[in-house]
Amino acid sequence: MSVIDHSKIRELEHRNFRNDDFWKEIPGWSSVTRGEFADHKWQMKNSIRKVEQVEKILGPKLAKEHYQDILAGQKITPMNIRITPYIFALIDWSDPLNDPLRKQFLPMGSQFIKDHPYYKSDSLSEDEDSPVPMLTHRYPDKALFLPTTICPVYCSYCTRSRIIGGSTESIEKETYGANQKKWDDVFAYLQTKPMIEDIVISGGDAYMLTPKQILYIGQNLLKIPHIRRIRLATKGIAIFPQKILTDDDWFGAVKEIHKLGKAFGKQVVIHTHFSSPREITKWSQMAMDRIFQSGIIVRNQAVLQSGVNNHVDEMVLLTRQVGFMNVQPYYVYLHDMVPGCEHFRTTLREGVELEKAVRGTTAGFNTPTFVCDLPGGGGKRHVASYEYYDEENGISVWKAPHVKPGEFFTYFDPIHKLSPDAQERWKDAATQKAMIDEALKKVK
Ligand code: SF4
Structure with missing residues (x-):
């Protein structure tokens, strides 16, 4: 069965480009003119760099529990805040929890889940393949x-x-x-x-x-x-x-x-x-x-x-x-x-x-x-x-013949999307290793 929900795609929707004064919905920018909003210097100067600014600019538009959630997110996220007014004003602040732009640029504590056991801060090993800095x-x-x-x-x-x-x-x-x-x-x-x-x-x-x-x-x-x-x-x-x-x-x-x-x-x-x-x-x-x-x-x-x-x-x-x-x-x-x-x-x-x-x-x-x-x-x-x-346990095995000949690579699905039984298996380090070895054996 497909994991993708196919619903009706409106054929010409991609030609609609929003062109209203959407930033005026943000209390702190309600009097900002189109000319000001168009200016790159204004955008940079008014970028959001701190959680306190979020509260100040949104005023009563931001529910208390969402503000607390954003504060909690700052304790977990590895990224600092920097959001241009353009993006900030495009967020649907009546439903920030589900907004795709808020999710991408302003994390909330409640959204985080435990990292996968095989996550890495340099997942792509860029530093290993670095002959000179940068x-x-x-x-x-x-x-x-x-x-x-x-x-x-x-x-x-x-x-x-x-x-x-x-x-x-x-x-x-x-x-x-x-x-x-x-x-x-x-x-x-x-x-x-x-x-x-x-x-x-x-x-x-x-x-x-x-x-x-x-x-x-x-x-x-x-x-x-x-x-x-x-x-x-x-x-x-x-x-x-x-x-x-x-x-x-x-x-x-x-x-x-x-x-x-x-x-x-x-x-x-x-x-x-x-x-x-x-x-x-x-x-x-x-x-x-x-x-x-x-x-x-x-x-x-x-x-x-x-x-x-x-x-x-x-x-x-x-x-x-x-x-x-x-x-x-x-x-x-x-x-x-x-x-x-x-x-x-x-x-x-x-x-x-x-x-x-x-x-x-x-x-x-x-x-x-x-x-x-x-x-x-x-x-x-x-x-x-x-x-x-191995879709049941979320383990895929790959080769990269021209980049690293002879090596095998693994990518893992997020554990919370696996079946309850598979999630149980991932709780044990020895079982994790056995599942990965088993997957690698299939291609070696
Ligand atoms: S994804 Fe790109 S633009 Fe975004 S923080 Fe990372 S390097 Fe910067």
């Missing part, structure tokens, strides 16, 4: 460059919660900002690796790099002869589209690098991160129009999250709506096995079924590939390409 080199022809660890929002589901966004009550982090000397070491390493053609500039978020830093990084990477493709990763378009529309210096720097890339016959693209159709409004469409008109390609990488987008209607709407804005849906990731995220994780089966449901609803080139980024550093694998799946 760089992960795992795939033969591709590397991940993390020039900063700050972002314009902090997402509760962040896979790099171990370093992103500063220490919290539950975790000490070595967050870092721009460091030109370390960036130069990265460029020096890349020069010695002629196989590398593709660089993802992530973090952290490219939105937080200054125009000067974008130019510095872009020019240095593009002048390395074997580097053919650069991807600037930013969640910005999804949570702060105003920056694209009003920060001409920042967007000018991105356009400059794109132009330089074209002159060298190289690609400079943006990868963004819409995870819920609720993040999308007319502002998103206007920002995308500006990017599209400049000739820059944008692709989307969503994270599959329970209660946010693990319903076929939401995933189809998201896929169609980003496609309509000229954003190419690229990946949907199964959630990584990182701390403080067990409530967000889905089973592998949900990922497989969702991919089946989404495929065929629009053109193939506009359909995302659902992947599992293998714990332990096996890289991204299509959700249906597992070697073995």
Whole structure:
């Protein structure tokens, strides 16, 4: 039986882009004009950084028990609070418990459940595959460059919660900002690796790099002869589209690098991160129009999250709506096995079924590939390409022949989604090991 609830998808819903003064529903911003709300400086200045601000801005709109729940969440979450007014005002404050945007950016204590016994703060082993600070080199022809660890929002589901966004009550982090000397070491390493053609500039978020830093990084990477493709990763378009529309210096720097890339016959693209159709409004469409008109390609990488987008209607709407804005849906990731995220994780089966449901609803080139980024550093694998799946106990076994030949990788479904008997089995460490050994035996 399908784990996906198929209900009626309204065919043209993806063409509706919200364009009302929705922020005026927030008591603290009821007199903010459209012009002010459109300004990237206003958005940054008024971003929510503390729980007390949530209470102040919402006033009587925030029920006492929800405020207490948010306070409790701060004691558990590995992420600090940073939310743009754009996203904050899109939250349905009459039902914050169930709101997909609140869930992603403002955790409540009541939502957390115990981490899986095999979670890891660096689930993808990025640090292990790091030859120089700020760089992960795992795939033969591709590397991940993390020039900063700050972002314009902090997402509760962040896979790099171990370093992103500063220490919290539950975790000490070595967050870092721009460091030109370390960036130069990265460029020096890349020069010695002629196989590398593709660089993802992530973090952290490219939105937080200054125009000067974008130019510095872009020019240095593009002048390395074997580097053919650069991807600037930013969640910005999804949570702060105003920056694209009003920060001409920042967007000018991105356009400059794109132009330089074209002159060298190289690609400079943006990868963004819409995870819920609720993040999308007319502002998103206007920002995308500006990017599209400049000739820059944008692709989307969503994270599959329970209660946010693990319903076929939401995933189809998201896929169609980003496609309509000229954003190419690229990946949907199964959630990584990182701390403080067990409530967000889905089973592998949900990922497989969702991919089946989404495929065929629009053109193939506009359909995302659902992947599992293998714990332990096996890289991204299509959700249906597992070697073995013990669905009863939530254990899947995978291979990554080109990334780590001969190795086996395991991904685990969240225990609370398994049968009561399986949940019992996971309580005992010796039984856990026996179940995993048994699954590995099937493919070895
Ligand atoms: S924007 Fe990306 S790196 Fe930053 S907190 Fe969100 S998921 Fe993590």
